Amino acid sequence: xxxxxxxxxxxxxxxxxxxxxxxxxxxxxxxxxxxxxxxxxxxxxxxxxxxxxxxxxxxxxxxxxxxxxxxxxxxxxxxxxxxxxxxxxxxxxxxxxxxxxxxxxxxxxxxxxxxxxxxxxxxxxxxxxxxxxxxxxxxxxxxxxxxxxxxxxxxxxxxxxxxxxxxxxxxxxxxxxxxxxxxxxxxxxxxxxxxxxxxxxxxxxxxxxxxxxxxxxxxxxxxxxxxxxxxxxxxxxxxxxxxxxxxxxxxxxxxxxxxxxxxxxxxxxxxxxxxxxxxxxxxxxxxxxxxxxxxxxxxx
Amino acid sequence: xxxxxxxxxxxxxxxxxxxxxxxxxxxxxxxxxxxxxxxxxxxxxxxxxxxxxxxxxxxxxxxxxxxxxxxxxxxxxxxxxxxxxxxxxxxxxxxxxxxxxxxxxxxxxxxxxxxxxxxxxxxxxxxxxxxxxxxxxxxxxxxxxxxxxxxxxxxxxxxxxxxxxxxxxxxxxxxxxxxxxxxxxxxxxxxxxxxxxxxxxxxxxxxxxxxxxxxxxxxxxxxxxxxxxxxxxxxxxxxxxxxxxxxxxxxxxxxxxxxxxxxxxx
Numbered sequence: 128x129x130x131x132x133x134x135x136x137x138x139x140x141x142x143x144x145x146x147x148x149x150x151x152x153x154x155x156x157x158x159x160x161x162x163x164x165x166x167x168x169x170x171x172x173x174x175x176x177x178x179x180x181x182x183x184x185x186x187x188x189x190x191x192x193x194x195x196x197x198x199x200x201x202x203x204x205x206x207x208x209x210x211x212x213x214x215x216x217x218x219x220x221x222x223x224x225x226x227x228x229x230x231x232x233x234x235x236x237x238x239x240x241x242x243x244x245x246x247x248x249x250x251x252x253x254x255x256x257x258x259x260x261x262x263x264x265x266x267x268x269x270x271x272x273x274x275x276x277x278x279x280x281x282x283x284x285x286x287x288x289x290x291x292x293x294x295x296x297x298x299x300x301x302x303x304x305x306x307x308x309x310x311x312x313x314x315x316x317x318x319x320x321x322x323x324x325x326x327x328x329x330x331x332x333x334x335x336x337x338x339x340x341x342x343x344x345x346x347x348x349x350x351x352x353x354x355x356x357x358x359x360x361x362x363x364x365x366x367x368x369x370x371x372x373x374x375x376x377x378x379x380x381x382x383x384x385x386x387x388x389x390x391x392x393x394x395x396x397x398x399x400x401x402x403x404x405x406x407x408x409x410x411x412x413x414x415x416x417x418x419x420x421x422x423x424x425x426x427x
Numbered sequence: 428x429x430x431x432x433x434x435x436x437x438x439x440x441x442x443x444x445x446x447x448x449x450x451x452x453x454x455x456x457x458x459x460x461x462x463x464x465x466x467x468x469x470x471x472x473x474x475x476x477x478x479x480x481x482x483x484x485x486x487x488x489x490x491x492x493x494x495x496x497x498x499x500x501x502x503x504x505x506x507x508x509x510x511x512x513x514x515x516x517x518x519x520x521x522x523x524x525x526x527x528x529x530x531x532x533x534x535x536x537x538x539x540x541x542x543x544x545x546x547x548x549x550x551x552x553x554x555x556x557x558x559x560x561x562x563x564x565x566x567x568x569x570x571x572x573x574x575x576x577x578x579x580x581x582x583x584x585x586x587x588x589x590x591x592x593x594x595x596x597x598x599x600x601x602x603x604x605x606x607x608x609x610x611x612x613x614x615x616x617x618x619x620x621x622x623x624x625x626x627x628x629x630x631x632x633x634x635x636x637x638x639x640x641x642x643x644x645x646x647x648x649x650x651x652x653x654x655x656x657x658x659x660x661x662x663x664x665x666x667x668x669x670x671x672x673x674x675x676x677x678x679x680x681x682x683x684x685x686x687x688x689x690x691x692x693x
Contacts, residue, residue, distance in 0.1 A: 138688065146520055148685045166526060174524050178691075180517030183437065185444045190437070197433035198525035198532070226444075242521070 128286045129293055129397060130303035132355075136286040137177060139303070140252045143284070144174045157249055173248030175256045177286075179235040184228035188219055188238055191227055192245065199246050206245075213241040216271050218264060232259040240268055249281035255288065258355075269296060288354055288364075289328075290395035294318045302401055310404045321400050326366045327374065328354070328394045334361050334386035345380050347373025349399065360389050366399040430527045430535045438539035456497075456551055463489050464559045477619045482648040487562045490555040491643050492616040494548050495578070499610065499636060501544035502537075502582035503603040506590040509536025511599060514693040523690070529681040530674050533590055534583075541579060548575075567646035570656075574646065577663040578639040584669025591673075591680035597693055610636045635666040 130136050141147040142154055145165040153160060159167040182191045189210055196206035214220045217237045222230070230238065236259050243251060251272065257265040276283050287293050293300050293314065300317045302310040342351045342363075349366040356362070367373050381388055442449060467486030474483060481488045510533055513519035522532050556563040585606065592600040613627060614620070614637040620628055631637045638659040645656055684690040 141520075141688075144524055146523060146685065146690060147688050148682070150686075166528065169524060170526055172524070176520060176524075178517045178520070181521040183441065183518060184516065185441045186437065190440055194433050194437045195521065195525060197429050197436070198522060198527045200429055200526050246526075 128284065128301050128303060129288070129290065129401065131397075131401065134303040135306040136303055137254055138306075140174065140254055140284065140286060143168075143250070144172050144252055145169050170246075171249045173243035173246065173251045175236075175239045175243045175251075175253040177254035179232055179239070179259070182227045182235070182238065182242075185226055187224050187226055188214060188230070188241075189223045191238070192242055195242050196245050201246070209245060210241070213244055213271075216267065217241050218267065233261060233264060236260050237264060237268065240272070244271070244275050247275065247279050249279050251276060251281060251283045253283065253285045255286055257292065258288075288397050290321065290397055290400055294395075302404055304401070309401075312404075317400075317404075321395055321403065324366070324395050324399045324403070325368075326364065326394055326399065328392045329363045329365060329378075329381065330360045330389040330391075331363060331381055332360055332387045332389055334363075334381070334384060338384040338386070341384065342377065342380055345373060345377050348377060354397075364394070364397060430531055431538055434535040435539055435542070442539070442543075453547070453550075456547060457554070459493065460490075460551065460555055460559060463493060463555075477621050481619065481644045482562060484562050484648075486555070486560065487648055488619075488644065489617055490552060490561045490563075491647060492640055494551045494555070495636065495639055495643060496607070496611060496616045497551065498544045498548045498575075498578070499582055500603070500607055501540045502579050503586045503589065503606065505537030505540040506533060506583070506586035507593045507600060507603070508540075509533060510590045510593045511693065512536075514593075514691060517691070520691045523681075528678075530678040533594075533677055533681075534587065534674065537583070537586060537590075541583070545575070545579075563647050565647075571643060571646050574639055574642045574660075574663065577660075577667045578635065580667035580670040581635045581663065584667070584671075584673035587670070587673030587677045591677045594677075594680040594684050594690070597689065610634050613637070615640050632662060635663060638663045638666070 128136050128139070138147060142149050143156060143161065145161045145168055148162055153162070155161070156168040157171045159171070161168045183194070186194070189207075192210045192213070193203070193206055196210065197203070201209070211220070214223050217240060219234060219237055219241070222234065227235070227238070236256060240253075240256055243253070253272075257268060260268060272283060275281075283296070285293065285296060294317065297314050300310075300312055300314050301308045339351060339353065342348065342365075347368050349368050351366075352364045354362045354364040365377060367377075378388055378391075464486055467484075467489065470485050475485065478485055478488055510519070513522060513536065523529050525532070527535075552561070552563060555561040586603070589600050589602055592602070610616070613623065613631045614634040615631065616636075620631040620637060623631060642656060642659045642663065645659075681690070
């Protein structure tokens with residue numbers, strides 16, 4: 128699930144997880160209505176919350192997970208075995224005795240993944256699960272998630288701002304705009320449709336809002352958007368016209384404003400994808416209440 | 428039971444990480460006991476008519492009053508505090524995602540402070556009786572525990588109303604503080620209700636703790652009066668219906684917050 132900030136991605140996940148009730152319409156999880164049979168629905172759902180604070184800070188990782196496992200009705204010996212397996216796979220075993228409050232942001236997110244997988248859910252909801260996880264650990268998170276989902280023949284719903292991540296993980300991609308699904312298409316057709324969209328994500332420190340226009344004026348840059356603020360860093364999404372060509376001049380422009388470049392990653396610009404899809408969607412067809420764009424090269 | 432055990436384990440672990448606070452709390456309880464003993468000694472062997480129905484010993488009288496009032500605050504406040512704490516630390520949504528029902532999650536959140544309060548009450552009265560000379564009889568202990576259970580059900584019911592208020596209105600309610608202030612004045616914590624001004628005294632039975640204190644004193648201070656005990660038990664039993672009503676109100680409040688999308692807001 129892709130979409131700009133505030134379009135309702137997290138709200139939708141929370142409704143599926145029974146944390147919110149829909150104003151209208153119905154949501155079924157594995158056949159169970161979330162409003163009529165919330166407990167049955169919850170039994171099938173694992174949810175990686177975007178809120179990294181959602182653990183008890185004075186407890187260590189093991190006791191935190193044990194608490195949630197017991198609320199889920201798991202007996203202590205089974206819970207401990209499952210917790211040990213998940214902590215091992217997520218590279219948190221050596222830190223299992225450390226209080227959660229001493230965990231780094233990435234470790235907190237990995238622990239949230241462990242909690243969501245505790246009960247082997249058939250529907251796994253993940254809200255930007257890897258945004259603070261380094262590449263190596265993120266790859267292991269996805270490997271584990273794939274294995275777990277395949278084992279129960281379940282499904283995975285991921286909210287992400289990273290188009291590559293969505294394309295690599297999923298077979299369907301929905302794009303939300305203004306609180307509804309604007310585009311619902313296959314990952315294959317989306318990948319082909321956006322293959323010529325180039326860009327990168329740059330994390331910087333100390334960039335003034337007024338400097339954004341300067342960066343947008345760089346040669347070869349289509350657009351620059353502030354994607355998020357995280358741990359004092361501003362994450363910029365940069366959409367280029369010619370691949371990596373304008374990269375050097377763009378980075379020079381960033382440093383000339385006095386800002387510091389923290390990290391750089393090649394990424395398809397989400398905003399570019401959304402704008403192109405929605406613009407193109409006016410030629411599409413309506414299917415099951417959602418808009419299915421006719422994309423160049425798409426297969427049915 | 429599994430949910431309750433999970434909460435006990437969690438809260439014990441958290442409390443153990445604040446050992447100094449636990450130590451200070453218990454030492455201050457000893458200081459309170461000694462203070463009460465010294466105040467009681469001011470009366471010496473003077474006979475006070477109002478205390479005659481309770482055996483005449485002020486220290487024994489006030490020991491039970493203050494001890495039981497110590498129980499009231501944790502029972503009233505633990506539920507709204509558990510909700511508020513879970514909202515501010517961000518754990519409420521994570522707990523509500525589990526298979527335990529939302530009302531049970533919030534109800535279990537208040538259990539540990541209540542258990543500790545009961546243990547402190549028992550310690551408080553035991554030290555008062557065994558070390559500082561309070562004249563407490565244990566013949567009716569079974570009935571005393573029934574009084575405690577009905578009292579806790581009543582206060583927990585009120586506490587669940589408070590928790591529902593926190594969930595819907597996103598702010599700490601001051602009901603518990605106000606309730607305790609009124610209870611301290613009118614229910615006979617420090618003095619018998621018979622010394623209250625004439626226009627206040629008829630209001631005393633409207634406070635649940637009034638019946639708790641009357642029953643506890645009649646059962647533990649050798650002054651049990653059958654008809655009076657039956658009346659106070661009936662009153663306390665009626666008040667204890669607040670517990671299921673509180674649970675229903677809490678479940679409704681959770682639903683309102685889910686509909687409004689404000690469950691985790693504070």
